[in-house]
Amino acid sequence: MSTPWILGLTGGIGSGKSAAAEHFIRLGVHLVDADHAARWVVEPGRPALARIAEHFGPQVLQPDGQLDRGALRQLIFQDEQQRRWLESLLHPLIGEEIRSYLARAESPYAILVSPLLIESGQHHMTQRVLVVDVPEHLQLQRTMARDQASEEQIKAILGAQAKRDERLRHAHDVLHNDRDPAWLRSEVERLHHFYLTLRGGRP
Ligand SMILES: CC(C)(COP(=O)(O)OP(=O)(O)OC[C@H]1O[C@@H](n2cnc3c(N)ncnc32)[C@H](O)[C@@H]1O)[C@@H](O)C(=O)NCCC(=O)NCCS
C-alpha cells in the first residue's frame, strides 16, 4: 500500500480544529483526530489505563472503571512533571494508533488533526501543515463557552501548548478563524480545492 499524503491540522485549544475537521470530513477527506486516539489508548482493559491508575491512584478512575478525565486534567495541568509523565506514556501509543489509521486512507489526501502536532513531533508524519489561528482572547472565550472549565484552567492548558508564533512558524497554510462559522466553512472549501489541485486530483 502506498503511503498517503498527509496534511497536519493544528491550532491551540478552542481554535476551531474540530469545527474545521467536520467540514473536511463532509468533503470526503479521511481524517484522524489525535484527541480521539488519546481516548482509544486509555479505554478500560488497555494497559495504559492500569499504568495511569497505578501512578496517580484510584481517584483518576470512575466507579465503572473508565478514566475520570476531569480528575486527570486537574492533576496534569497544575504540575508540569506529571503532565510530562503522562505524555511520555501516551504519546508513543497515540502515534501508533494514528499511523495505523492513516495508512488506511483512500481519499486523495488524509488529515491528522492534533493540538500538539508541533510539540509532540507528529508533524514529521505529515507533508504539509495547516494552522487554525485565532487570537488568544477568542480561544479563551470560545473554550469557556464550550466547556465546564474555569478561565484559570484554560489558561494553564494554553500555557502547556506551543506559543502562537511558534506554531505559525511551522505553517504552510493559515486559516484565520476569527470570523463567523460560515467563513470557516468557506475557507475549508477553498483549502480543500487547493489540496486537491496540489495532489493532482480533480478540483
Ligand atoms: C488530560 C485529559 C485526560 C483531559 O481530557 P479531556 O476530555 O478533558 O480533554 P481532551 O482530551 O478532549 O483535550 C482537550 C484539549 O486539551 C488540550 N490538551 C490535551 N492534552 C494536552 C497536553 N498534554 N498538553 C497541552 N494541551 C493538551 C488540547 O487542546 C485538547 O484539544 C486528556 O487531555 C489527556 O489524556 N491528555 C494527555 C494526552 C495528550 O497529550 N493528548 C493530546 C493529543 S496528542
Ligand SMILES: Nc1ncnc2c1ncn2[C@@H]1O[C@H](COP(=O)(O)OP(=O)(O)OP(=O)(O)O)[C@@H](O)[C@H]1O
Ligand atoms: N468561526 C467560528 N465562530 C464561532 N464559533 C466558532 C467558530 N469556530 C469554532 N467555534 C466554536 O468554538 C469552540 C471551539 O471550537 P473547536 O471545538 O472546534 O476547537 P478545537 O480547536 O477543536 O479545540 P480543542 O483543542 O479543545 O479540541 C466550539 O464551541 C466551536 O463551535
